[in-house]
Amino acid sequence: MAERSIQVCIVDDDDLIRETLAMIIGGTPGFEVVSKYTSGDEFLDQGGCTDEAVILMDIDMPGTRGTDCVARYKSEHPDAQVLMLTVHEDIEAVFESLRAGAIGYMVKHTPPARLLQAIEEVHLGGAPMSPEIARKVIGSFHPNTQNPLSEREVEVLRMLCDGENYKTIAEALFISANTVKAHIKSIYTKLHVNSRAQAVQTALKNRLV
Amino acid sequence: MAERSIQVCIVDDDDLIRETLAMIIGGTPGFEVVSKYTSGDEFLDQGGCTDEAVILMDIDMPGTRGTDCVARYKSEHPDAQVLMLTVHEDIEAVFESLRAGAIGYMVKHTPPARLLQAIEEVHLGGAPMSPEIARKVIGSFHPNTQNPLSEREVEVLRMLCDGENYKTIAEALFISANTVKAHIKSIYTKLHVNSRAQAVQTALKNRLV
DNA sequence: TTGAAAACTACCCATTCGGGCGATTGACCG
DNA sequence: CGGTCAATCGCCCGAATGGGTAGTTTTCAA
Numbered sequence: 001m002a003e004r005s006i007q008v009c010i011v012d013d014d015d016l017i018r019e020t021l022a023m024i025i026g027g028t029p030g031f032e033v034v035s036k037y038t039s040g041d042e043f044l045d046q047g048g049c050t051d052e053a054v055i056l057m058d059i060d061m062p063g064t065r066g067t068d069c070v071a072r073y074k075s076e077h078p079d080a081q082v083l084m085l086t087v088h089e090d091i092e093a094v095f096e097s098l099r100a101g102a103i104g105y106m107v108k109h110t111p112p113a114r115l116l117q118a119i120e121e122v123h124l125g126g127a128p129m130s131p132e133i134a135r136k137v138i139g140s141f142h143p144n145t146q147n148p149l150s151e152r153e154v155e156v157l158r159m160l161c162d163g164e165n166y167k168t169i170a171e172a173l174f175i176s177a178n179t180v181k182a183h184i185k186s187i188y189t190k191l192h193v194n195s196r197a198q199a200v201q202t203a204l205k206n207r208l209v
Numbered sequence: 210m211a212e213r214s215i216q217v218c219i220v221d222d223d224d225l226i227r228e229t230l231a232m233i234i235g236g237t238p239g240f241e242v243v244s245k246y247t248s249g250d251e252f253l254d255q256g257g258c259t260d261e262a263v264i265l266m267d268i269d270m271p272g273t274r275g276t277d278c279v280a281r282y283k284s285e286h287p288d289a290q291v292l293m294l295t296v297h298e299d300i301e302a303v304f305e306s307l308r309a310g311a312i313g314y315m316v317k318h319t320p321p322a323r324l325l326q327a328i329e330e331v332h333l334g335g336a337p338m339s340p341e342i343a344r345k346v347i348g349s350f351h352p353n354t355q356n357p358l359s360e361r362e363v364e365v366l367r368m369l370c371d372g373e374n375y376k377t378i379a380e381a382l383f384i385s386a387n388t389v390k391a392h393i394k395s396i397y398t399k400l401h402v403n404s405r406a407q408a409v410q411t412a413l414k415n416r417l418v
Numbered sequence: 419t420t421g422a423a424a425a426c427t428a429c430c431c432a433t434t435c436g437g438g439c440g441a442t443t444g445a446c447c448g
Numbered sequence: 449c450g451g452t453c454a455a456t457c458g459c460c461c462g463a464a465t466g467g468g469t470a471g472t473t474t475t476c477a478a
Contacts, residue, residue: 098347098351131333134338135334137346142310175456186454188436196435197409394467404465405466
């Protein structure tokens, strides 16, 4: 029984890159370029592509940025499989893309063979990433080693995140509510915040707990 | 100039798997098994290994679990490179390991060639993951599609996360503080929480904002 | 058209929070 | 030995929060 070719859609404003990619992919058995777009806006306006296709999306494009393009398209096509391509490894752009719904992230200087492998990986349910990028993404899970808080403060902050009040925290740590308050004041100072909500946000985003 | 072999340390309680891995890795040019341990406790007690080595750590072991072992070891050796191995793809164990400081995650039924490649990838600064696992990890960045909140409530929640108070939110959204309060009440009900801190935690952990 | 949900507004009230000021003890460091 | 910092505790007070109750209007789907 014949294997179905993997359908690929390319969105890139750079003519040379787009056509080169199309040629490489289209010329490889088992792959098929079903559509090409020269901008994110064109992609969105003209209906994108089938949900089965793997979408190669450039991140630096004039008009709608690749990241926003993914977010907009994903809201209409939740099953779309988007593989981002970029020239530089701006880590913030990576996270933005992932939050928008991209499933993989490759730098553009990736050898063609590896890129084809990545497309196939997406098609088979993986999430290919260039090594440098993967390392950074995984690093975002790691606990912050430069935690300015003392151990006791981390304990308090942990309970703060769970929505406990002075009294409850005090009882759990066998100290007075006034002391809890003192710890919280100290936490606020160190984190440069002045409310529980901000403290929780900072704690979770910077992996302090 | 001669390439230096990649040093590998193996921690696994299963004799067959451990010795098989050691044989495969040790028998491959460019790789060298520098130490083997039969449990996490043994690994920790006997000082582990050099920081240059790639550590293959089984996740299911009697005594100290692989995950805790990583966390404990990492606190002493922040530069340790740990690649987790597991038989089952328990996603929670994956996240626990990553939070503990692991740099990669492979399922045990991975073909030897791919495993060697993964070890090399760790050594070169990557973060190898089995495709199924990578997909789940990346998926954790994606916005929650089953957000029970209305659009307005999401707007309010977003500002709540930033620590804004009733008045500020009201001014930003051009509504009265009483309405903001009503929205927040509704948010609390839907998220089953009753404080800002809990709401922020729920919002960030479930990617509602 | 009827009903449900969302968005909007208002008021009361007890509790909680955040900021400011001050204080003691013990540990650790130079 | 003096200095710094973490951890502990206390008090005052104005502002913010959470819960309860009670409406109107709009919007959208059945």
